[in-house]
Amino acid sequence: MKIPDNQFEKLLALQSAQEIKSFLALRSMVPSLQQAGKLRQHLVSTGMAKPLRLGIVHTYTSELLDPWLHFTAALDQLSLNVYHAPYGTTVQEATAGSGLARHKPDLTLLMLTREDLHPALQTPAACINATERQEITEQALQTLGGLVRQFRDTIAGHILVTVLPAQNSPGLGLYDAMAEQSEAQWWNAIKAGIATDLREGLSGVSFLDMDQLVMQVGRDNFFDSRLWYSSVFPFAPDGALAVSSAVTSVAASLLLTKAKVIVVDADNTLWGGVIGEDGMDGIALGPEHPGRAFVDFQKRLLSLQQRGFILALCSKNNPDDLNEVLLNHPHQLLKNEHFAAQRVNWLPKPDNLQSIAEELNLGLDSFVFVDDSDYECSAVRHSLPEVDVVQVPARPTEVPVCLDALARLEIVSLTAEDLEKTAMYAQERMRRTQREQLSNTGGSIDDYLRSLNMTMSVRLDDASSVTRLAQLTQKTNQFNLTTRRYTEKELAGMITSKRFFVYHFSLADNFGNSGIVGLAIVEQSAANTARLDTFLMSCRVIGRMAEQAFLSRIMSNLRARGIEELSADYIPTRKNVLVETFLPDNGFQETGEGSYTTRVDSSAGDPGEDFPITIEGPDQDEHI
Amino acid sequence: MSTFKQLQEIMASALELPTDAIRESSTMEEIEEWDSLGHVHIMVALEQAFDLYMDVDDFAELDSVPAILQYLAAENAA
Numbered sequence: 001m002k003i004p005d006n007q008f009e010k011l012l013a014l015q016s017a018q019e020i021k022s023f024l025a026l027r028s029m030v031p032s033l034q035q036a037g038k039l040r041q042h043l044v045s046t047g048m049a050k051p052l053r054l055g056i057v058h059t060y061t062s063e064l065l066d067p068w069l070h071f072t073a074a075l076d077q078l079s080l081n082v083y084h085a086p087y088g089t090t091v092q093e094a095t096a097g098s099g100l101a102r103h104k105p106d107l108t109l110l111m112l113t114r115e116d117l118h119p120a121l122q123t124p125a126a127c128i129n130a131t132e133r134q135e136i137t138e139q140a141l142q143t144l145g146g147l148v149r150q151f152r153d154t155i156a157g158h159i160l161v162t163v164l165p166a167q168n169s170p171g172l173g174l175y176d177a178m179a180e181q182s183e184a185q186w187w188n189a190i191k192a193g194i195a196t197d198l199r200e201g202l203s204g205v206s207f208l209d210m211d212q213l214v215m216q217v218g219r220d221n222f223f224d225s226r227l228w229y230s231s232v233f234p235f236a237p238d239g240a241l242a243v244s245s246a247v248t249s250v251a252a253s254l255l256l257t258k259a260k261v262i263v264v265d266a267d268n269t270l271w272g273g274v275i276g277e278d279g280m281d282g283i284a285l286g287p288e289h290p291g292r293a294f295v296d297f298q299k300r301l302l303s304l305q306q307r308g309f310i311l312a313l314c315s316k317n318n319p320d321d322l323n324e325v326l327l328n329h330p331h332q333l334l335k336n337e338h339f340a341a342q343r344v345n346w347l348p349k350p351d352n353l354q355s356i357a358e359e360l361n362l363g364l365d366s367f368v369f370v371d372d373s374d375y376e377c378s379a380v381r382h383s384l385p386e387v388d389v390v391q392v393p394a395r396p397t398e399v400p401v402c403l404d405a406l407a408r409l410e411i412v413s414l415t416a417e418d419l420e421k422t423a424m425y426a427q428e429r430m431r432r433t434q435r436e437q438l439s440n441t442g443g444s445i446d447d448y449l450r451s452l453n454m455t456m457s458v459r460l461d462d463a464s465s466v467t468r469l470a471q472l473t474q475k476t477n478q479f480n481l482t483t484r485r486y487t488e489k490e491l492a493g494m495i496t497s498k499r500f501f502v503y504h505f506s507l508a509d510n511f512g513n514s515g516i517v518g519l520a521i522v523e524q525s526a527a528n529t530a531r532l533d534t535f536l537m538s539c540r541v542i543g544r545m546a547e548q549a550f551l552s553r554i555m556s557n558l559r560a561r562g563i564e565e566l567s568a569d570y571i572p573t574r575k576n577v578l579v580e581t582f583l584p585d586n587g588f589q590e591t592g593e594g595s596y597t598t599r600v601d602s603s604a605g606d607p608g609e610d611f612p613i614t615i616e617g618p619d620q621d622e623h624i
Numbered sequence: 625m626s627t628f629k630q631l632q633e634i635m636a637s638a639l640e641l642p643t644d645a646i647r648e649s650s651t652m653e654e655i656e657e658w659d660s661l662g663h664v665h666i667m668v669a670l671e672q673a674f675d676l677y678m679d680v681d682d683f684a685e686l687d688s689v690p691a692i693l694q695y696l697a698a699e700n701a702a
Contacts, residue, residue, distance in 0.1 A: 002672050032672035033665060037637040063661050067638075226680035231664055237672065 002032035011039065017047050018388060018406075021075045025405035026398045030238050036071040049079035052251050055105030055155070057085045057093050059116050060164065061233040068237075068244035075245075076252035076407045090116070094150040105157045107251045110148070113164045117144050117190075124171045126181045133186060141193045145201065152202050152489065158254050158412070159205040160247065161198065163191075164234060165214050167223045187211075203466050203488030206250065206412050213242040252407035258475050259388065259408040260366035261340075262304060263353060266315035266322055268372040269392045269399075270298060270334060275321045286331040290396035297400045298333040304403065305338065307411050308418030310360065310425060312341040314352045314369075319344045340425035349376050350383040360425065361539035363477055363575060368406065415468045417515035427511040428540060449544060449612035452509040456546060458553050460618035461495045461502050468516045469504060472536060477575040479547070480536040481568065481582065499524050500533075501558070503618065505550050507541050517541045518550050522558065522566070530558060530600075532568035535582075542578075549611040551586055557618060559600050567597040627696055631689065634673050638665040651688035663687075674701040 003011065007029070014020050020039065024031070031039055052073055056062045063084050073080035083103035085093045090112075093100040100108065114121035117140035120128065128136065144161070151159055170176035170183040177184070191209060198205045214222045222239035235243060267274040271294045272284030284291040305311050311334070315322055322344050325332050336342075341359050343352035349371070357364045365386040371377055372392040381389050393402055403409060411418075435448045443451075459465070470488040477483065486494075494500035501522040507514040517538035524530045537547050558566065568583055571594060588596035628648055636643040639657040652658045658666070667683050670676060670692070676699060686692045 033669040034634055034637045034673060037640075064664055067665060227664065227668075230680045230683065231660075233664070237668060 003029045003035055008035060012042055015046055017043055017075050017077050018390070021405045022390065022402065026393055026402065030241055031071075033067060033237065036067060036241075040071045040074045043074040044079075047074075047077055049074065049077050050255055052078040052080050052248070052255060053104055053106045053157075054080060054082045054247070054251065055085070055093075055100045055103050055108040055157075056082065056111060057090055057100065057108065057151075058111035059088070059090060059113055060111065061087070061231055062111050064227070064231065064233045065235070065240055065244055068240045069248065072241070072244040072248040073251070076248045076256075078248060078252060078255065080248075091147060091150055094147075094154045096154055098154075101155055105155065106255060107157055107247075108151060108155055108159045109247055110151070110159065110161045111164070112144075112162065114166075114187075117141075117163065121190075125183050125186065126171055126179070128181070137186075137190055137193060140190060141197055144194060145197050148198065148202060148205055152205060156487070156489065157204075158250075158487065160208050160250055161194070161205065162208045162210050162243075163194075165211045165222075167219075167225070167228065167234060169219075203470070203492050208246055208250065210243065213239070213246055217242050249407040249410045250412060253410040253412055256408055257365050259309065259368050259406075260362050260475070261310045261312055261356070261360065262301065262368045262370060262403075262409075263312045263314050263356060264301065265371040265373070265376065265392070266313065266317060266325075266344075269370060270294060270332075271325070272396055275325055276317055280324060280329060283325070283329075284396070285325075285329060291331065293396040293399050295331055295333065297402070300400055300403065302333060302338070304409060305422055306419060307409070308414065308421055309368075309409065310340045310362075310421055311338055312343075312356050312360070313339045314343045314349055314356065314371075316346055316349075317344050337426055338422060340422055348379065350380055353380065353384060353387060361478065361542060368403075368408070370403065413467050413471065415471065415515075417468060417471075420515065424512065424514060424540060430511050431509075446612060452511070452544070452612075454507060454509045454544065454546075454613040456505050456507050456549055456553075456613050456615045458503060458505045458550065458557075458615060458617040460557070462504060463492065463495050465504060465516055466492050466495065469502065469519055472504075472516070472519045472538065473534065476536045476538060477573070478539055478578050479542060480534075480573075480576050481532070481579055482534055482571045483573050483576060484534050486534075494521060501530075503550070503554050503557070505546070505553075507544070507546055507613075514538075514541055518546065520550065520554055522554065524563070525567075528562055528564040530563045530566050532566055535568070545611055545613060547582070548586065549613045549615055552611070553615050553618075555600055564599065564601050565597060566600050567591075567595065569596065570594045627693060628689070630673065631670075631692060631696070634669045635666055635689075638662060638669045646689065648689055648693075653687075666692075670696075674699075676701055 011020055011023055014023060020043065066082060069082060070080050083099060083105065085100055092098065095101065118136050120136045121140060148159065148161060172179050176182050195207050198207050217238040221236055222242065223234050224236035227233040264270060272290050273282055275283055285294050301311060326336055341356045343356060353364065353367060353369065357367065364384055368388045368390060369380050370390045370392060377389050377391045380387055388408065390402060390406065393399055431452065434451065438448045438451065466488050470486055470491050473484065473486045491502065495502050503520045504516050505518045506516045517540065519534060519536050520532065521534040522530050523533050568588060570580065570583055572580065583596040584590065588598040591597050632643050632646045635646045639655065639662045641657055645655065652663065663683065667678060671678055674696060682695065686695055
């Protein structure tokens with residue numbers, strides 16, 4: 001269904017891609033091909049877009065997706081440059097000189113059919129017995145794994161694997177759900193196998209489950225048998241749009257500045273109504289409409305927290321009123337411990353956002369601001385254009401999904417650190433309290449640091465942490481000497497290379513374990529010289545001397561390997577002024593603009609002794 | 625808007641051409657961008673704009689602006 005003309009006029013009046021995207025998502029509106037073209041032109045004329053180089057390897061027609069891909073890319077503030085491999089080629093493209101390799105894709109999309117995995121997956125399955133199924137499954141996984149591995153070895157950038165879902169209902173029809181030979185259950189088992197293989201065996205590869213997209217738009221709207229039989233193109237317009245949207249969302253989450261913090265308002269956002277006026281019994285929050293929509297929205301926010309985003313609260317309210325809801329409302333799901341920072345006061349929201357950014361040590365361009373008020377949304381858009389603003393819809397029924405269309409909230413990996421992030425910020429609040437108490441009784445910073453009982457664990461060339469390490473290079477902006485971004489694949493290459501030393505550390509203390517928060521990459525340039533390619537640290541451990549301790553342990557490790565001189569550079573960015581003097585402060589001599597060097601063997605003293613931190617590792621045999 | 629004007633806009637958008645590149649007499653042969661992929665986009669866009677369900681066997685015959693206009697008139701779509 002195309003968008004009615006009166007609504008389409010409204011859409012064209014919106015200025016930001018973000019607003020247009022939520023407008024479409026909230027009303028479940030699908031633009032026609034012509035409308036998508038107009039919207040794309042409108043978006044290109046209004047917004048700044050980041051280039052996206054997409055490569056598509058396909059065993060069915062993919063070129064017909066182009067107008068949809070260009071449209072959804074524009075919605076995600078990306079400008080698309082797409083390469084379609086020649087029809088019928090797959091492995092041929094997984095070579096260094098192929099058209100795909102020359103395209104230098106940021107993202108390679110593999111569009112495969114079940115048949116490509118195993119011919120038996122395209123035949124009636126009721127007669128295939130359990131043993132045969134097991135064999136077919138194993139062969140299918142092997143085929144796919146082998147194919148993806150070939151691309152991983154030859155093509156840079158992220159890889160997104162898709163398998164076209166069944167276009168028809170199962171062979172056994174409605175009985176399939178009950179059948180021992182259920183096709184649907186078999187397919188789910190195969191998908192689980194694909195996910196496990198890709199997650200555990202390959203870096204920088206994700207699986208996009210197209211069945212989810214079929215569920216979203218419905219099988220009848222997803223496929224068009226006319227185009228399938230006449231052009232080997234399976235998708236109806238709604239399906240083409242859903243597929244394109246998922247693909248460009250993955251690209252956006254890889255290419256755009258990562259979102260890290262979701263700052264939510266309280267009144268008419270976490271619940272319906274205004275606590276200061278309506279009181280505990282008056283706000284809409286609970287099992288009855290419209291309160292149920294707000295309970296569901298809070299569940300959605302908790303899921304986003306588990307995806308690794310930090311929640312913060314920013315509300316114009318009396319703190320006591322608001323706290324009463326957080327503590328005592330029977331249906332309030334988000335409690336004090338879920339918010340890494342809170343600003344409940346009457347100050348302008350842009351000021352509050354700035355102070356939250358300072359408290360969390362995170363840049364405002366990693367903020368998503370969620371508020372129902374026109375006034376607050378435009379105030380933040382105006383004073384802090386780097387913040388992504390999402391206005392909470394006025395209709396409660398639209399509230400639960402209001403963040404679903406935000407591509408920057410999609411993730412392509414999930415690490416242990418992501419799951420525990422908010423807990424780590426809560427630990428940080430406790431550290432701050434301890435520091436204030438010590439300071440009030442006359443204690444020094446050193447007393448405070450020693451009171452934490454910190455232990456740093458340094459590891460070298462640890463391939464099992466490659467996801468987290470890549471994430472650190474992608475996300476760390478402030479404490480980062482060179483801001484070089486690396487993919488999992490590139491890092492995996494450095495870890496296995498003899499020439500590179502990839503060090504990381506995690507930091508534990510009385511309050512908890514930080515997980516992996518620091519990374520250094522050293523490249524050996526000759527027998528006795530090396531270059532510090534990357535030195536970065538997550539902001540949540542700043543101010544604990546961890547950076548000096550880490551550098552010192554790296555130096556002693558390099559010294560033991562015969563390195564006598566270490567060069568390093570500082571590449572200034574808009575955000576890393578924090579480390580402008582880190583190198584000279586730590587004994588490096590300037591040799592040119594931003595270039596430094598230091599004698600490794602002249603570093604005085606026994607490293608570790610001067611720090612309020614016990615340092616462990618790396619084991620000498622860790623270097624591969 | 626006349627049916628031709630509507631068609632002109634739909635085709636120009638589907639083929640990524642300026643509107644005046646589509647003339648009342650244009651045929652698939654004359655316009656380079658009107659290839660088999662472009663043709664499918666025109667058909668899909670026509671269905672959406674005129675609220676039609678088209679038979680895939682008709683696709684091949686609709687290879688010129690006059691043929692499409694005639695088809696739309698016959699379907700009472702205009």
